[in-house]
Amino acid sequence: MTAVPASLTLGSLRVETPVVLAPMAGITNAAYRRLCAEQGAGLYVSEMITSRGLVEGDEVTKKMLTFDDLETVRSVQLYGTDPVYIGKAVEILCADHGVAHVDLNFGCPVPKVTRKGGGGALPWKRGLLGEILEHAVSAAAPYDVPVTMKTRKGLDDDHLTFLDAGRIAQETGVAAIALHGRTVVQAYSGEADWEAIGDLVRHVDIPVLGNGDIWEAADALRMVEQTGVAGVVVGRGCLGRPWLFRDLAAAFHGEDVATLPTLGEVKQMMRRHAELLSEHMGEERGCKEFRKHITWYLKGFPAGGELRHQLALVDSLTSLDTLLDGLDDTAAFPERELGTPRGRQGAPRKKVVLPDGWLDDTDGRGSHLREDADETTGG
Incomplete structure (x- = not known):
């Protein structure tokens, strides 16, 4: 049986409970992050922002970089497809906004993102993924800020990318990788594949965080025991239930707590x-x-x-x-x-919307992709 971790180490950052609040558009703003943090220790990630918007000083993007006064560990998820813009955006986050953790989004399944080669589509281009990660890690290094990434299993069952993504993350100095156990074409439907998460744990030496179908604290412990993950990422399970983080903190510290509020x-x-x-x-x-x-x-x-x-x-x-x-x-x-899905589910998509010729090669270095995808969920 896998030992349950009591904390999570991401480079120079120590998280007292190995639980991460997943970025969710329109949800994980400063107010919600504060509300969840009041319930238990963990890492609470902002809504996803675009690298181009940040670098070019877009007002909407800047407004999304709002932090609560008591938010001592600032964590931001960044979206982008251009290595240079990603690097510049990471530097801005570290130098100008006091961010202590940067997560890169390679998991979003929304068509308006994937059709530009972003989100869950990008890891198909292994060379481009490596370039982006290298620029991000290099930009964060002078500030001793850890960079992590979140991804999915792949585009679909015939185009899996998660093992290569884990290898590339490790080779480029990424502090941890989070895996949502669904493909892009699944979106939020069906069940998360925890076996794939366990495969990634065995494939890399860096910490792996598991995401998908954690509705209760007991689910988080079960995921740890089944897969060996270093921590969990919780998204839809906490919608309307910020006290779930209280239960999670208790569970990871050996207490059996299930909050049933009136x-x-x-x-x-x-x-x-x-x-x-x-x-x-x-x-x-x-x-x-x-x-x-x-x-x-x-x-x-x-x-x-x-x-x-x-x-x-x-x-x-x-x-x-x-x-x-x-x-x-x-x-x-x-x-x-208890234990039932919350938030979006829906049916699998018929196919992943991709740029023309996206599947023709798996490199993608030097690609000139559009960076104007709207902020959406972290996937």
Whole structure:
């Protein structure tokens, strides 16, 4: 049986609990990262930003680089397809924004990203992947900032890339690699392939982080035992359940904890979340941002359709308080929801949308790819 790690080492960075919050567009902003961090130790990664946007001073990109005052370890996920832009962006993050960890996105399955050769499509070009990683690691080295990468198994079952990606990551000095146990064509459908994650662990000497189908703390421990990963990456499992990080921290330190909050306790968490969003964005925008979280927080709880509808239109903390008063504080946590998928799932894609001729070779060095992909999930 594999020993359960109590901490995670990424180069010069020590993470007290080997748990990483996955970057999720529109979710892992400064407010949500603060909310999760209040629940337990770990590493909390920002929404994905584009390297070109950062280098060229795009205002939207700069606004995404907002950190909470208590965010002592700043972690950012970066997207890009051009090695030079990636290197410059990493230097800016380290020199101007005090970032302590940079993660590179090679896992996003969204067509508007893959059609430009980015995200989960890029590891097919092994030469280009190596170039990007070399530039990133070289730019971060003077600041002693670790660079990690996240990827998927491959484009589909006939075009797997994860073992080569792990080898290239190790050769270029990447501090760790995270593997989502699905292919790009699967997107978020089906089950994650933990066996592939275990294969990668055995294939490389650098730390491997496992991602996919971690809905409860017990799932994280099971993944460690089955695959030997050095830590886990949690995405959809924490939607509407930031207290999952409390359970994860306890589990990795030998405690058996499964938080089952009453609806009254969930209401307090919802109010805290909206409050943090309002502090960072202003009350009206913060409350509008909070709307998307309502369904996740109330999943399985008794709450009438009209009340849910009104909550989905909330535009102030006062109106939120009034509506939350309409929920039954004593309602027990719906245990039938434990271990079930949360967030997006959907069906597998028919095919991966790729640039013309993308599969013709596996090198790609010197490629001139478009860098204007919109920020999306970390995959």
